[in-house]
Each structure stands twice: as C-alpha cells, then as structure tokens.
Amino acid sequence: MGQKKIAGVDIGGTSIKVALLSFEGEIVRKTQVPTPVSAGEDGVMAKIVETVDHLLAEEGQSRNELAGIGMGVPGPVDEATGHVYQAVNLGWRDTPLKQKMEQLGGVPVWVDNDANTAALGEMWRGAGQGAKNMVAITLGTGVGGGVIVNGQIVHGVRGVGGEIGHVTIEPTGGPLCNCGRTGCLETYASATAIIREGTGAAAEGKSPRLALLLKQNGSLTAKDVFDAAREGDQVAVQVIDKAAFYLGLGLSHVANILNPGRIVIGGGVAAAGEFLFSRVREHFQRFSFCHAAESCEIVPATLGNDAGVIGAAWLVHQQVE
Secondary structure, three states: OOOOOOEEEEOOEEEEEEEEEEEOOOEEEEEEOOOOOOHHHHHHHHHHHHHHHHHOOOOOOOOOHEEEEEEEOOOOOOOOOEEEEEEHHOOEEOOOEHHHHHHHOOOOOEEEHHHHHHHHHHHHHHHOOOOOOOEEEEEEEEEEEEEOOEEEOOOOOOOOOOOOOOEEEEOOOOOOOOOOOEEHHHHOOOHHHHHHHHHHHHOOOOOOOHHHHOOOOOOOOHHHHHHHHHHOHHHHHHHHHHHHHHHHHHHHHHHHHOOOEEEEOOEEEHHHHHHHHHHHHHHHOOOOOOOOOOEEEEEEEOOHHHHHHHHHHHHHHHHOO
16 A cells, blocks of 8 residues: 555645645645535536546556545535535535545545644644644634644534634624634634734724735735734734734633644744744743643644645555555
C-alpha cells in the first residue's frame, strides 16, 4: 500500500483544491479549479473526478492506482456514511457524497467537514505534529474549528462537534451571524468582523487613515486594518484588540473543557502573526483555568491552504494503512 497515492480534495464555495499525495502525506501534485456550483452536486463531483484524473495522468498513473479519495466539505457530515447534511455555500442538502463519489470514481472515498480536515492536516504534517489533544481554529470569513482528542476528531452525534465559531460570546445582542443567531464568536473574531469594525470606524471619521483607504478602494480588507494598527493608528489597534479579546475568551472556554496541549490558529487573519497572537494569548491566560493555560500553547498553523487537502488525505491514510 505504501506505493499507492492518495487524492485529497478540499471543496469550497468558490474553488476546489485537489492534490495527489504520497502515502506519507507529501504533496506530489496539486491544483485548484473553480467550483461549478451552478452545475449542482453531480456537476461538482464530476469536476472533482475529472481533476483527480488529470493529476494522475500527469504522474502517468490511473485511478486504479489510488488508495482512495479523501474529501473536506463546508458543512456537517455523518462520518460513518459520508452523508453531507448541509453545505450552504454549495447549495447542498442531504447529499450522499461518499456513495455518489464511489460510484462515479470507482475507488474508496472518505468524507469529513473541511474544518476537521484542516485540523487533521495540521496534526499529521503541520503545527500540530506530536499533539494528540489539540484544537485547530481557522480565522477567515468565519471562524471554523476542529477538535482532536486522543488523535481522533470529535464529531458529536450530528457532525457539528468543534463548531467553535458559533459559541455565544455575547449573550445579549451583537451582530447577526450567518447561522441566524446573534453574539457568535465568528461575528467578533473573523476577518468579516474586523472589516465591519474597521469600515464603521472609517465611515464615522474616527480613523482618517482607514477613511482614506475606504475612499480610495471602495472597501477595506482585514489586512488594511492590521497594517493601520501596526503603524500606530489607535482606532485600528482598538479594532484588533477587540477581536483578540473575544478570541482569547472563546479559546479559554475550549481549553477549560478539553485541556488541549496545543491550539493551532490558521486562516487569512492568522497571517497577522505575533501582532495578533500575543494579544490573543494575553486574554487566553486571563480567562483560562491556570492549569489549562499552563499546559496549552497557542501557535500559528504552518500548512496554509494545503491543510485541507493533507487532512483529507489523512482520512484515507488512517483507514487503509
């Protein structure tokens, strides 16, 4: 089995990342294609198989030389059946993904939530190596989470274990979340939250620097806010401090319940580095039970956009090794 390749797939609302990996988890070839959402679930699956075949052909191989295909999907999954309960960004509901992909591709398929596969990727080949009890957080448009206990992902009974982004962090009011509730962590600590707060400050004239960027570009990015904060814009610093406060608070709850040895933070916002991490650690220490804090390190993810495909490959690796 050691010579067989694994296909890792990370399905997003705008793009699909596909990689061919060695059985040890090293990426041999990878590509990214637009997600044909309008083609429906069958069209997306056909595109995935076509892309896997393309990568295999570049290696002079065919599908019967694959150990299997691992897939990460943006939504809750029944890990036993590979059934996707719902993937809002794809317009999917009650999709038998494993069954359909195995019929289409003719090879074994394993499926999990994309935040879980990112966590597994970091555990296998990234910043989580050596940590069997860890939590991975992805800070992007939202806040995704994957919880690993004794080397295994925590799924819960409906596939939504680890939905850290939807922990209520502000019980009264707060911005409306995509889940339909208010006060969720992701409405305070995501790129979306930082952009919302920065744009508000710019529109109200509190930050001349951000106001100028907003006028020039028509919109702000999270990086704009971080850059302004680094250069001493006090309003931008307040925006970052607020996000770090809520993230540190939310992670303290996670640490007090799970006592992980490592919390790995990835996603676009994590690119801010120590400017963000030092602030998050400060609040985390403040709110965590001392023993939980002392035994947990908060570190940046190291795999970047490859975490999802590597973790998807791990799904296959652990089943067929």
